[in-house]
Amino acid sequence: MSISSAFANARSGLALNARAAELVGSNIANAQSANHARQDIVANTMQTGGVGVGQIVRASDPIAMASRLSALGGAEASVVMASGTTQIANLMGSSDGSVGLAASLNKLGIALSQAAVSPDNQSAAQSVVTAAQQVGNDFNDAANGLRDIRNQADASIAGRIDMLNDRLGAIDALNADIVSATARRENTAALEQERDGYIVDITQHIPVSVINRGDGQIALFSSRGAALLDGAPTEFGFKAAGVVADDASVADGTVSGLTMNGLAIDHGPKGLLAGGGLSADFVVRDVTVPGAQASLDELAAGLLVRLESADATLAAYEGGILSDAGSAYNPGTSSGLAARIGLNPALSDPATSVEHLKSGLGSRAADSSNLLSALTTSLTRKDADLVGSGDPSARDIAGHAASISGNLHVTAYRAEEASTTAAARSLAADATHAQRVGVDSDQQLQQLLQIENAYAANARVIAIADAMMQQLLEL
Numbered sequence: 001m002s003i004s005s006a007f008a009n010a011r012s013g014l015a016l017n018a019r020a021a022e023l024v025g026s027n028i029a030n031a032q033s034a035n036h037a038r039q040d041i042v043a044n045t046m047q048t049g050g051v052g053v054g055q056i057v058r059a060s061d062p063i064a065m066a067s068r069l070s071a072l073g074g075a076e077a078s079v080v081m082a083s084g085t086t087q088i089a090n091l092m093g094s095s096d097g098s099v100g101l102a103a104s105l106n107k108l109g110i111a112l113s114q115a116a117v118s119p120d121n122q123s124a125a126q127s128v129v130t131a132a133q134q135v136g137n138d139f140n141d142a143a144n145g146l147r148d149i150r151n152q153a154d155a156s157i158a159g160r161i162d163m164l165n166d167r168l169g170a171i172d173a174l175n176a177d178i179v180s181a182t183a184r185r186e187n188t189a190a191l192e193q194e195r196d197g198y199i200v201d202i203t204q205h206i207p208v209s210v211i212n213r214g215d216g217q218i219a220l221f222s223s224r225g226a227a228l229l230d231g232a233p234t235e236f237g238f239k240a241a242g243v244v245a246d247d248a249s250v251a252d253g254t255v256s257g258l259t260m261n262g263l264a265i266d267h268g269p270k271g272l273l274a275g276g277g278l279s280a281d282f283v284v285r286d287v288t289v290p291g292a293q294a295s296l297d298e299l300a301a302g303l304l305v306r307l308e309s310a311d312a313t314l315a316a317y318e319g320g321i322l323s324d325a326g327s328a329y330n331p332g333t334s335s336g337l338a339a340r341i342g343l344n345p346a347l348s349d350p351a352t353s354v355e356h357l358k359s360g361l362g363s364r365a366a367d368s369s370n371l372l373s374a375l376t377t378s379l380t381r382k383d384a385d386l387v388g389s390g391d392p393s394a395r396d397i398a399g400h401a402a403s404i405s406g407n408l409h410v411t412a413y414r415a416e417e418a419s420t421t422a423a424a425r426s427l428a429a430d431a432t433h434a435q436r437v438g439v440d441s442d443q444q445l446q447q448l449l450q451i452e453n454a455y456a457a458n459a460r461v462i463a464i465a466d467a468m469m470q471q472l473l474e475l
Contacts, residue, residue, distance in 0.1 A: 003465050003468055003469060003472075006461055006465050009461070011458075011462065013454065013455075013457075013458035013461075014455060014458045014459065014462070017451050017454050017455040017458065018455075019041060020041050020447075020451050021448065021451050021452075021455075023039050023040070023041060023056065024444050024447055024448050024451065026039065027039060027439045027444050028439065028441055028444050028445075030439070031438070031439040031441055033193075034197060034200075035193050035196040035197045035200065036193055036438070036439065037058050037059045037060060037189075037192075037193065037196075037437040037438065038058075038059040038437060038438060038439050038440075039056055039057065039058050039059070039189050040056070040057050040059065041055075041056055041057075042055045042056075042057055056187045056189065058188075058189045058192055058193075059436070059437040059438075060437055061433065061436040061437050062210070062212075064429075064432050064433040064436045064437070065210065065433055065437075066209065066210070067429045067432065067433070068426075068429040068430055068432070068433040069199070069200070069203040069207060069208055069209075069210070070203075070207050070223060070275075070429075071422070071425045071426040071428075071429035071430075072200065072203050072204060072207075072426050072429070072430075073203045073204065073205075073206065073207030073208075073223070073275050073276035073277075074207070074275060074276075074422045074425070074426070075419070075422040075423050075425070075426035076204040076205070076276055076277040076280070077275060077276050077277055077279065077280040077422075078280075078415070078418050078419035078421075078422035078423070079277070079419055079422075079423075080156075080277050080280035080281055080284060081280050081283070081284070081288075081415045081418070081419070082412070082415040082416045082418070082419035084149060084153070084280075084284040084288055084289070084415075085288065085408070085411050085412040085415045086412040086415070086416065087145070087149050088145075088146065088149065088288065088289065088292045088408055088412070089405070089408035089409045089411070089412040091141070091142040091145040091146065091292075092142060092296075092401070092404060092405035092408055093138075093401075093405050094405070094409075095405065095406055095409035095410075096402075096406075097398070097401065097402030097405055097406070100138065100401075100405060101135070101138045101139065101142060101299075101401045101405065102398050102399075102401035102402035102405055103398075104131070104134045104135045104138045105135055105303070105379070105397055105398035105401050106398045107131045107134065108128070108131040108132055108134075108135050108379065109376060109379045109380055109396075109397075109398065110131075111124070111127040111128045111130075111131040111132075112128055112131075112372055112375050112376040112379065113372075113376045114127065115127065115128050115357065115372050116370075116372035116373045116376055119354075119357070119358050119372060120354065120358070121354075122350070122354055125353050125354040125357050126350060126353065128321070128353075128357060128372075129321075129343065129347050129350075129353050132321050132322055132343050132347070133342075133343045135303075135322060136322055136341050136342040136343050139296070139300050139338045139339075139341045140338070140339055140341070140342070142296055142338060143246075143293070143296060143297075143336070143338035143339035144339060146289050146292055146293050146296065147243075147244070147246070147339070149284065149289050150244045150284075150285050150289040150290075151241075151242075151243060151244050153281045153282075153284040153285035153289070154240055154241050154242075154244050154255065154285055155240055156277075156281045157238055157240070157258075157278065157281045157282065157285065158238055158239075158240035160205045160277060160278050160281065161236045161237070161238040161258075161278075163201065163202075163205065164202060164205055164206070164236050164278075165233075165235060165236055167198045167201050167202050168202070168220070168228060168229050168233035168234060169233055170198050171195055171198050171199065171202075171218075171220070171229055171233070172229060172232065172233045174191055174194060174195040174198070175195075175216075175217045175218065175229075177191055178191050178192065178195070178215075178216035178217065179215045179216055179217050181216075182215050182216045183215070188216055192216070195218070199220070202220070202228070203276065204276060204277055205276050205277050205278040206222050206223075206226075206228065206273050206275070206276045206278055206279075207222065207223040207275040207276050208220045208221065208222060208223065208228060209221045209222070209223055211230075213230075219231075222272055222273050222275075223275055224271070224272045224273070224274060224275070225272060226260070226265070226272035226273060234260050234261055235260070235261050235262075236258065236259065236260060237258070237259035237260075237262065238256050238257075238258055238259070239256040240256070241254075241255050241256065244285070246293055246335050246336040246339070247335040247336070249286070249290075250286065255285070255286075258273070258278075258282075267279060267282045268282060268283070268286075269283055292408065293336075293338070294388075294389065295386070295389045295404050296338040296404075297334050297335060297336065297337045297338050298334070298385070298386055298388050298389050299338070299385070299386065299397075299400055299401060299404060300337045300338040300341045301329055301331070301334050301337055301385075302383075302385030302386065302397060302400065303322065303341075303379075303397050304319070304320065304322060304323065304324065304328070304329035304337075304341065305329055305385075306378040306379060306381070306383075306385075306397060307320035307321055307322055307375060307378065307379075308320045308328055308329060309378060310371070310374040310375045310377070310378040311360050311361055311362060311371060311374070311375070312360065312362075312364070313359070313360030313361065313362035313363070313364045313365070314328065314360070314361065314362035314364065315362055315363055315364055316328060318361065318362045318363065319344055319361075320344065320361060320375075321343070321344050321347060321357070321361065321375070322341055322342065322343060322344065323341070323342065323343075323344045324337060324340050324341060325340045325342065326344065326345050344361055346361050347361075357371065357372060358371065358372075359371075379396060379397050379398075380396045381396060382394040382395055382396055382399070383395075385397070385400055386400055386403075386404075389404075391403060391404075
């Protein structure tokens, strides 16, 4: 080997060592950065001698990445369901019925039974009015809380759709940038890292599968096969309602469904976009909350029917001590009843409340001497009032409320358990992916020592070649 060849080989080695050291430094500096993958140099032998930086390769593991994306989407869906069911359960009160609607219904029954002992007692009558008013307030609060949860879910869907459209457009632009940079043989690691971050954002809403299309370009499909980005990004459509009515549904057009490139698509738990936070928000908005609303309205209807049936003075249109905005219960307008139920206006004046509770609240002439006792009996009678909600059990009205609350808390507990399991699975998948493609600082430092030794060896070759040249020049 000639001195010039040795000099050239050593110089190319120094250049490779310098680039490798720079890359190791970058790996260590970004070890904790989100979506950073280890970068390695692939060296090649040059025809003129020496070595060159053939390619900088970003570590990847498609299987670990697929597991990570799938687990992340499932975790997000579990969080949405756990949050929704827990909020709903808390609106009804405690799981044992000691706090909330069941407790206030029990207090109303106790107040009525005590007033029945002393029908002329103003204080006892006022206790009945206060207890009835509290029952109405608890129904109203629960109904309004359910409306808020449904409105939040609708707004969350709109936010997710905006983010999906934004991220898909960004990935499409990055695809083009990566293809162009690859053609120029430039390092695309930073672009790929940014793209991976957008993919992670998307999979929280819709779990995705990543397909490599060559030249650095990728395609995205939902885990159930819907094309999200393949040559061109899909455009999602959704219109937030702002305020969702109690009886609103996609079927009648009162709330928005989901479209892909202008075509309606099933957004439910069995649709092509299921598995992430987006479909979970739709389930909360269109299934979970309406189901809870229906149970609450049916409980309110059962209460009004019991109270009205106990007062023989009521005409068909007249409400009892609790009423539907002052009127009798009408089965045809039961939707949203829990939000309208309240104290009969006739009991709002303390000066006349005792007489109304003794003689009845209606306009019909009838014997109402045992009205308070009849009301107590009606509330504590065990009837199957909630057959429509799938509960055929015979219970008193407070028992029905406690049963609804208990079932909701059981559902919330199971959702919390599922969320905890899904979160643990997601963390494990993240750890596995990071282990496969992430930066091991110890390994990188060992590599840096090897680079240092190689740098010293190349520098020694150059020094010896320089000394030889000096000797030759002195001859």
